[in-house]
Amino acid sequence: MKIWTVANQKGGVGKTTTTVSVADALAGLGYRVLLMDLDPQASLTCYMQLDPDQVENTSYDLFNKPERIRPVDTGFEGLHIVGASMALANVEKRSSSIDGKGLVLKRWLQQHAQAYDYVLIDTPPALGMMMINALAACDHLLVPVQTDFLALKGLERMMKVLGMLAVSGAEIPHTVIATMFDKRTNASRRTYQFLKNQYKTRIWPGVIPVDTKFREASRLGVPPSFLFAQSHGIVAYQKLTRDLLPDDLLRASESPVASPHLARPVDKSSEALERPDQAENA
Ligand SMILES: Nc1ncnc2c1ncn2[C@@H]1O[C@H](COP(=O)(O)OP(=O)(O)OP(=O)(O)O)[C@@H](O)[C@H]1O
Numbered sequence: 558m559k560i561w562t563v564a565n566q567k568g569g570v571g572k573t574t575t576t577v578s579v580a581d582a583l584a585g586l587g588y589r590v591l592l593m594d595l596d597p598q599a600s601l602t603c604y605m606q607l608d609p610d611q612v613e614n615t616s617y618d619l620f621n622k623p624e625r626i627r628p629v630d631t632g633f634e635g636l637h638i639v640g641a642s643m644a645l646a647n648v649e650k651r652s653s654s655i656d657g658k659g660l661v662l663k664r665w666l667q668q669h670a671q672a673y674d675y676v677l678i679d680t681p682p683a684l685g686m687m688m689i690n691a692l693a694a695c696d697h698l699l700v701p702v703q704t705d706f707l708a709l710k711g712l713e714r715m716m717k718v719l720g721m722l723a724v725s726g727a728e729i730p731h732t733v734i735a736t737m738f739d740k741r742t743n744a745s746r747r748t749y750q751f752l753k754n755q756y757k758t759r760i761w762p763g764v765i766p767v768d769t770k771f772r773e774a775s776r777l778g779v780p781p782s783f784l785f786a787q788s789h790g791i792v793a794y795q796k797l798t799r800d801l802l803p804d805d806l807l808r809a810s811e812s813p814v815a816s817p818h819l820a821r822p823v824d825k826s827s828e829a830l831e832r833p834d835q836a837e838n839a
Pocket residue numbers: 567568569570571572573574575596598600680681682736737738765766767768769771772775790
């Protein structure tokens with residue numbers, strides 16, 4: 558089992574989209590993937606069509622009754638989820654009373670997630686108990702950064718945290734991912750160039766382009782490749798995922814034994830599922 562955390566202290570940079578899209582790509586390569594939502598906003602949970610006011614056995618239970626947690630089948634082949642409930646916000650508020658709980662998630666995953674090949678953790682845009690747990694648990698950190706100058710400050714803060722962890726002996730391998738790249742704008746191109754100069758080997762050499770299909774997929778609550786497999790943003794996430802896989806796993810996933818991603822349709826009207834295709838790559 559490999560654990561990948563997606564984090565950046567800046568909001569709206571594509572964390573949840575990256576979590577869903579990389580998980581989707583891994584499932585497409587035949588891997589069993591567990592999604593973990595650690596964000597009190599519960600965007601990932603909502604994306605997967607669970608109601609954060611109703612869902613039970615969520616990541617909130619990590620901090621009181623971890624034995625209660627049960628991953629839920631998303632209805633898409635290879636994708637399970639531990640959802641987040643709104644109550645998760647209380648954990649951040651009373652974090653002084655849960656001191657020493659920075660390893661709760663890591664312990665739970667070691668005991669209960671061995672059935673999965675990959676765990677993808679989505680985090681809130683703040684350095685609190687959730688992010689600490691997600692950083693402590695992961696083998697690899699993905700840091701999406703919007704190709705916009707305003708997003709660079711958030712990235713700097715994230716890198717400072719990683720630098721402090723490295724000094725204390727807890728270095729986390731990480732990859733910076735340029736998201737929402739719009740090749741038509743100077744701002745996007747210049748920010749990307751800056752990122753490349755600044756983070757050299759730490760930045761994934763590709764970019765995730767702006768692609769309206771991500772919003773459409775989240776509106777419909779389906780993994781992006783399910784409806785828009787050929788769309789340029791989704792193809793970029795598939796390339797990123799393959800680049801992140803160690804060589805031996807990549808070779809294994811390319812063997813004919815690996816199962817294709819046979820996503821089962823969720824309970825949606827055929828009308829809703831057909832509509833976006835008409836605008837494909839508009
Ligand atoms: N490559 C992209 N092209 C176009 N839209 C995108 C792209 N990536 C993400 N989006 C859209 O941008 C919005 C913010 O993305 P997302 O929710 O993934 O960010 P986030 O970092 O998780 O935000 P938060 O910090 O609030 O959790 C969403 O509406 C999403 O659909």
